[in-house]
Structure formats: C-alpha cells, structure tokens
Amino acid sequence: MPVFRLSHRIEFPPAFLAREDGLLAVGGDLSVERLLLAYQMGIFPWYNWDEPVLWWSPDPRLVLYPPEIRISRSLRKILKRQVYRITLDTAFDQVINACASIRTDQGQGTWIGQNMIEAYIRLHLKGYAHSVEAWKGDTLAGGLYGVSLGRCFFGESMFAREPNASKAAFATLCLKLADLDFDLIDCQVKTEHLMSFGAREIPRDDFLEVINRSLKHSTWSGSWTAP
Numbered sequence: 001m002p003v004f005r006l007s008h009r010i011e012f013p014p015a016f017l018a019r020e021d022g023l024l025a026v027g028g029d030l031s032v033e034r035l036l037l038a039y040q041m042g043i044f045p046w047y048n049w050d051e052p053v054l055w056w057s058p059d060p061r062l063v064l065y066p067p068e069i070r071i072s073r074s075l076r077k078i079l080k081r082q083v084y085r086i087t088l089d090t091a092f093d094q095v096i097n098a099c100a101s102i103r104t105d106q107g108q109g110t111w112i113g114q115n116m117i118e119a120y121i122r123l124h125l126k127g128y129a130h131s132v133e134a135w136k137g138d139t140l141a142g143g144l145y146g147v148s149l150g151r152c153f154f155g156e157s158m159f160a161r162e163p164n165a166s167k168a169a170f171a172t173l174c175l176k177l178a179d180l181d182f183d184l185i186d187c188q189v190k191t192e193h194l195m196s197f198g199a200r201e202i203p204r205d206d207f208l209e210v211i212n213r214s215l216k217h218s219t220w221s222g223s224w225t226a227p
Helices: 032-040 073-081 092-105 114-125 165-179 204-214
Strands: 004-006 023-027 054-056 061-064 085-088 129-136 139-149 152-160 184-188 200-202
Touching (some): 032 114, 073 165, 085 165, 092 114, 092 152, 129 165, 152 204, 165 184, 200 204
Antiparallel strands (some): 023 054, 061 200, 139 152
8 A cells, every 4th residue: 555645635535545555645733623533533643753753543543441341359459558649631732741751861762743742732732632641749650641532542751760650640541531432542552451351453444334323422522520
C-alpha cells in the first residue's frame, strides 16, 4: 500500500488503506479539527520530533474493554490503602510534559515533542483531552493522558516516578469508565504492561465498528472529576 501525503484540507484516507505496519499518511498538521477527525476514523499521530507528522492505524489494534480490567492483588491493596491520591484534569500540562521528559531523562527518544504537547493542551482546553494524576503528598508521582470521544477513551501515554503510580492512575480510570458504560479504551499497539491489565488485540474492522457505534453517544467533555 502507498503512504498518502496530506494537504491542508482536513481529511484522511480510510484506515483500511494503511500499510501492513499501520502507517497510513504523512503530513498535515496537529490542529484540533484534524486530531478529532483522526481519532473518529481510528487514526493517531506518532512520529519523532524531527520528522513530518506520521499518521497510523495498526491492524490488529490493542484495546481494553473497561469491565474486563484485571487488577492484581497487590495493586488492589495500593488502591484500598490510598497510597496515591488520584485526581482527574487537575494537572494536564504537568502530566504531558512528564510523559515526554521521563523518557528523555532516561536517554530514550520520545514522540511527544513540543508541537505535540501544545496540540494536546489545545485539545484539553477544548474539553477533549484528559489527564489522570497520581499524587504522593503534593508531588506528582505518575499519571496518564488521552482523548475522549463518544464512549471511547483513546490512551496516549503514561509515566511513573514512584512504584505503581501510573498503574494506580490507569486502574482508577478504567473503573470510572466502566461505571460510565464506556465501550473501550484504545491502547493502540501491543505491550505486555497493558496486556497484564486485560487488554487484547482485535481486528481493525472490529475496532472501527466499536468506534462508530460509540460516537453515536454524546462526548463527556469539559473537566473530569475523580471518582
């Protein structure tokens, strides 16, 4: 399959035209309108800071159905003892910057460059991007962020500075989304970490079908609050 080059028009080719590795298109921008359209079509941006924007739609897709979350006994104890104070949408800027910096501090590359940070902060200010924070005292110990549309949550990245902090944030989010009858959490690509929570791979066609059904429901936008 060819890789499509995007123009200034806010549009994407269908996801099923992606290459075998999931790469669909190159170019375009990270405007709010383009990002929202991408998620609605099962597409997400992922690229190095020195590359043009690359758009992906892998097949299969890793997803987690909130009612299927598996929480280990040790993590349940951490949640029960409230080792971390969990909040939502109280420190989005700190969370996304930490997701980027924790990788660069460890000498790793990151796709969360300054333009990505600014783009998702704009999405947050519009009420579509959300963060979950795990605090130890007044210190941000871990967290995650993603995008919510309809009854789908599209996870983007997480970080931890303290043991199990991001796990506590993720488990709390899953439990809250299960209570709200969310259809799925998009985990994008397979990782053993997310598989341990009960995530599983499904065909892209099935993923797109769930998205289309989910988008018929109103989006829970604006600032979220903790359970």
